[in-house]
Amino acid sequence: MTQSARAWLDELTSLYTPTSTQFDSARGHRAAIEARLDLYLGVHEMFEIGSLKHGTGVWRHSDADFLVSMKGARPESPWTMLNKVKETLQARFPSTTVVVRRPAVVCRFADADVEVVPAYPGVTGYWIADPTDGWMKTYPKDHNRYVTDINNKHGGAVKKLARQVKVWKYLRNVPVSSCYVEMRTAKHMDGENGYSPLWDLYLSLKKMHEAELAAMNDPTGLGSRFGACSSESTRLDAMSKLATAVTRSRRAKDYDQDGDNERSIEQLKLLFNQ
Structure with missing residues (x-):
């Protein structure tokens, strides 16, 4: 038939x-990333966002995405924040390729890619780098x-x-x-x-x-x-x-x-x- x-x-x-375990490697890097950023830049909170969190991820194509709410004043240019996060994570993971891909900083670990989206909290939502220019407001939750x-x-x-x-x-x-x-x-x-x-x-x-x-x-x-x-x-x-x-x-x-x-x-x- x-x-x-x-x-x-x-x-x-x-x-x-994706199965429930296919992204365990990517999620396993979370603690080290959060600890490093909190030590050098200050972190309010870090939580998972994106398609894996939403239940719409695609096997072999979706990364683990995390939003990191940063302490301190939001700089005029998002590039300032993105470059600081990149430099901080590159120093922590010297053998890992770390690149900026707005609005995220991507860590290409040997076992997984992890996207870190630096953000600053607003009265509501979060300010992140606009992929085209400047800042934009996002409400991932x-x-x-x-x-x-x-x-x-x-x-x-x-x-x-x-x-x-x-x-x-x-x-x-x-x-x-x-x-x-x-x-x-x-x-x-x-x-x-x-x-x-x-x-x-x-x-x-x-x-x-x-x-x-x-x-x-x-x-x-x-x-x-x-x-x-x-x-x-x-x-x-x-x-x-x-x-x-x-x-x-x-x-x-x-x-x-x-x-x-x-x-x-x-x-x-x-x-x-x-």
Whole structure:
């Protein structure tokens, strides 16, 4: 009996779902990073953020991300903070490559990559380096709650869908922000009454394409706008790949509706570069 397209998609999603132990190595560096930064720069708190924390991480592609709330006055330029954090961690881990990738400082340990996002607390939320310029406000705890609430509304479907779109992003090398993908996907599902795997995969991609990957308002109403790409050239590259993805996901959805599992799976394989 021919496998259904939905079963194929579920298998792919399971393949790229991290196990509970696959990021233990990355998380194991947390204490040493926090101790070093607290000793030399001063730390209010350090906590996990990002796709692994949200439950939308992708095996072999997602890093462990931590926000570090720093003590002291926020400098005029975020580069001042980022370079201090980089220099402090490089001195602690001299054999490790440590680089700045705004808004984070990335430690490329032998067993894992760890992204450290230095921040300064505001009256609400945190100030972090804007990937384009200057400072921006972020509310990671509220964003996690937003995604989780919609995910619970749909019985876990939102995080599954967000992971699928991220798998497409990584396997097709699409230069778009993972955070943007997650928030766009959650916003789409927030307006839906139910979940249909191939339909919602298609609609999520279609809505991003129709928006032309423009920055989106924070759906919680709290923070700055979410940017999709680091430059206009990367946006154009992503838009081209997104247009192809919309076509393939639409065909997969249509073939599935017609009961043609073989052709539907063919389109999904093209979509995910399988």
